[in-house]
Amino acid sequence: MLLRIEIMEKGEGLISRVFRNRRVRIGFFVLPATAYLFVFLILPMISILIFSFWRTERYVLIPDWNVHNYVTIFTQWAYIKFLLKSITMASFVSAICLLYGYPVAYFVAKEGGRYRLILLILTAAPFFTGTLLRITAMQHILGPIGLLNMFLANIGLAPIQVLMYTNLSSSIGFVYLWIPFMILAIYLSLLNFDFELLEVAKIYGAKPFRAFWEITWPLNWVGTVVGLVMVFIPTLADNATPLFLGGMFGKLYGNILFNQFGESGTWAMGSAMGVVLFLVCFAVIAAFGQTINLKRMGYFGG
Amino acid sequence: MMEKTVVRLEQVRKTFGRVVAVDRIDLGVKTGEFFAVLGPSGSGKTTLLRIIAGLETPDQGRVLIEDEDVTLYPPYERYTGMVFQEFALFPHKTVAENIIFPLRMQGHLKDEQEKQLKWVLNLIKLPGYEDRFPHQLSGGEKQRVALARGLVSRPKVLMLDEPLANLDRELRKEMEVEVRRFQLELGIPFIYVTHNQEEALTMSDRLALIKDGSLVQVGDKLEIYNHPKTSFAAGFVGSSNLFEGEIVEIEDDAFVMDYKDLKIRTPKCEGGQKGDTVKLFVKTEHMELGKQLKGIENTMEGIVRDSIFKGQYVDHIIELKNKAVITVSRNISDRVQIKREDMVQVGWNIQAGHAFTD
Numbered sequence: 305m306l307l308r309i310e311i312m313e314k315g316e317g318l319i320s321r322v323f324r325n326r327r328v329r330i331g332f333f334v335l336p337a338t339a340y341l342f343v344f345l346i347l348p349m350i351s352i353l354i355f356s357f358w359r360t361e362r363y364v365l366i367p368d369w370n371v372h373n374y375v376t377i378f379t380q381w382a383y384i385k386f387l388l389k390s391i392t393m394a395s396f397v398s399a400i401c402l403l404y405g406y407p408v409a410y411f412v413a414k415e416g417g418r419y420r421l422i423l424l425i426l427t428a429a430p431f432f433t434g435t436l437l438r439i440t441a442m443q444h445i446l447g448p449i450g451l452l453n454m455f456l457a458n459i460g461l462a463p464i465q466v467l468m469y470t471n472l473s474s475s476i477g478f479v480y481l482w483i484p485f486m487i488l489a490i491y492l493s494l495l496n497f498d499f500e501l502l503e504v505a506k507i508y509g510a511k512p513f514r515a516f517w518e519i520t521w522p523l524n525w526v527g528t529v530v531g532l533v534m535v536f537i538p539t540l541a542d543n544a545t546p547l548f549l550g551g552m553f554g555k556l557y558g559n560i561l562f563n564q565f566g567e568s569g570t571w572a573m574g575s576a577m578g579v580v581l582f583l584v585c586f587a588v589i590a591a592f593g594q595t596i597n598l599k600r601m602g603y604f605g606g
Numbered sequence: 607m608m609e610k611t612v613v614r615l616e617q618v619r620k621t622f623g624r625v626v627a628v629d630r631i632d633l634g635v636k637t638g639e640f641f642a643v644l645g646p647s648g649s650g651k652t653t654l655l656r657i658i659a660g661l662e663t664p665d666q667g668r669v670l671i672e673d674e675d676v677t678l679y680p681p682y683e684r685y686t687g688m689v690f691q692e693f694a695l696f697p698h699k700t701v702a703e704n705i706i707f708p709l710r711m712q713g714h715l716k717d718e719q720e721k722q723l724k725w726v727l728n729l730i731k732l733p734g735y736e737d738r739f740p741h742q743l744s745g746g747e748k749q750r751v752a753l754a755r756g757l758v759s760r761p762k763v764l765m766l767d768e769p770l771a772n773l774d775r776e777l778r779k780e781m782e783v784e785v786r787r788f789q790l791e792l793g794i795p796f797i798y799v800t801h802n803q804e805e806a807l808t809m810s811d812r813l814a815l816i817k818d819g820s821l822v823q824v825g826d827k828l829e830i831y832n833h834p835k836t837s838f839a840a841g842f843v844g845s846s847n848l849f850e851g852e853i854v855e856i857e858d859d860a861f862v863m864d865y866k867d868l869k870i871r872t873p874k875c876e877g878g879q880k881g882d883t884v885k886l887f888v889k890t891e892h893m894e895l896g897k898q899l900k901g902i903e904n905t906m907e908g909i910v911r912d913s914i915f916k917g918q919y920v921d922h923i924i925e926l927k928n929k930a931v932i933t934v935s936r937n938i939s940d941r942v943q944i945k946r947e948d949m950v951q952v953g954w955n956i957q958a959g960h961a962f963t964d
Binding site for chain 2: 498500501503504505506507508509510511514518519522523599600601
């Protein structure tokens with residue numbers, strides 16, 4: 305007996321012996337993720353946070369610590385205005401994506417049958433090309449010389465002004481860009497949803513919409529929140545869509561922020577704006593998180 | 607009380623693609639009746655319930671609830687209740703919220719909801735469970751809550767779709783009694799769907815036997831148990847021995863069947879001709895067993911291969927001379943002492959059997 309154990313230990317390689325240590329094992333799996341987060345998330349955040357308390361002079365960052373950038377952001381109406389405008393835009397786009405995406409996801413999950421996967425991939429088909437290309441494509445549909453207005457001109461009608469370089473055309477672009485996220489998030493949630501519960505609700509007197517509101521909506525709220533966040537956050541931070549589709553008066557917070565790192569070269573100000581943007585995103589996620597009560601979502605535990 | 611028909615099905619038929627799930631069924635369920643629908647899985651029992659509840663629309667026929675044609679009514683206008691095998695409680699709602707759901711949907715006032723909740727929680731013996739969530743309940747508790755949800759609004763009919771199938775044996779026995787008690791106390795007609803004949807026989811007043819979407823036999827449970835009309839009914843209800851063979855002789859009041867070289871007398875059945883194959887069912891408890899049987903019409907010899915203790919009775923497994931194996935149930939207090947490998951005689955009177963040529 306004793307002899308055999310010795311042989312086993314001798315036969316064991318260095319690597320497996322090292323791996324018997326629990327700390328080593330945990331480190332092996334946790335370290336890469338930690339390193340990734342540190343290099344690509346924490347480090348840039350820290351640098352932006354630091355820069356935001358510096359100032360820029362003639363395109364050069366000068367490390368004298370001050371809060372001037374933040375004072376500017378919160379006292380000058382222009383910055384607040386663009387922030388509010390972006391928040392409004394993101395809320396509007398999220399709402400439209402929700403209204404439009406929920407029925408699509410519901411249909412695919414409930415009625416899709418064996419075509420579910422294909423239908424889902426089709427909703428994400430625009431993702432097969434780059435974001436910029438997609439926005440340009442949108443420009444070619446909605447713009448003054450786009451398909452829509454060319455068609456209207458051909459049949460002798462006036463172009464639709466409200467779709468040419470306006471906030472509305474930006475929002476259409478945003479919805480087009482991000483709605484696959486919404487559909488996917490809700491779809492994945494509905495996959496685990498027991499549709500039989502709706503039949504139960506109906507037997508006990510709930511009309512279809514009431515059954516949805518009492519059963520489907522709360523039980524899929526987590527997935528819905530994921531979808532909302534995945535639309536809200538990128539819309540809030542985006543600059544390309546308003547640039548291509550929004551026109552002169554369609555600029556959003558993202559464009560102003562981008563300018564700080566581009567034309568005006570005021571990196572410190574840009575960093576401060578970035579920090580504010582991050583805080584807004586964080587607040588939104590936290591607010592949504594408040595609405596989630598796992599017990600109430602039908603999850604086990606607690 | 608006048609016996610009124612609460613639920614009536616007239617020539618109801620439903621197909622899914624090429625599969626006929628329910629085939630021209632006529633059925634009436636009366637006030638205060640415990641009605642069981644018994645059939646093997648896939649026989650169309652559940653579809654039948656779903657048609658009554660309004661979850662499926664029949665291709666043909668009518669559904670009447672309290673003399674009103676509800677065939678095209680949606681489920682939420684039928685005022686029925688349903689209890690499912692998988693309980694189907696709303697996982698995000700507490701016990702109290704689950705139970706008062708039908709009352710809320712029907713627009714009852716808060717006070718009324720509270721009152722009914724209290725009453726029904728006492729009925730199912732779970733007072734104090736109001737704030738628990740379904741995942742905090744045991745299987746039996748879940749099914750009690752589901753029953754409470756079904757009963758709280760006093761539906762016109764309560765349908766139960768294999769409600770005890772997910773519970774373990776002990777609990778099932780206990781719940782059988784409980785479910786029966788609820789039904790008697792409230793007088794609401796129950797339609798109880800099951801593939802478990804024991805359950806159906808224990809609880810119901812009347813029984814419908816269903817196979818491949820068609821009704822085989824409907825009637826009083828004892829009637830079906832003692833006088834099955836088809837070989838399916840005879841084989842499915844109760845536990846029987848099946849003897850199958852050719853009719854070799856027709857006597858005045860019996861057929862003589864050749865069962866693997868054993869001659870067995872069976873009651874006559876319509877249309878039986880010499881040379882036809884006949885199926886004979888004899889309930890295991892209608893068989894006699896002894897060292898030397900006297901005055902019994904069919905007797906044969908065999909060897910006791912095993913005796914299985916079942917509580918109040920014992921199942922003796924007997925191998926006949928022609929190597930066929932049959933079961934004979936005897937009361938535990940039976941005076942005949944039988945050991946394994948004993949040579950015995952097995953027998954029964956002609957009229958104890960049920961013969962069919964279908």
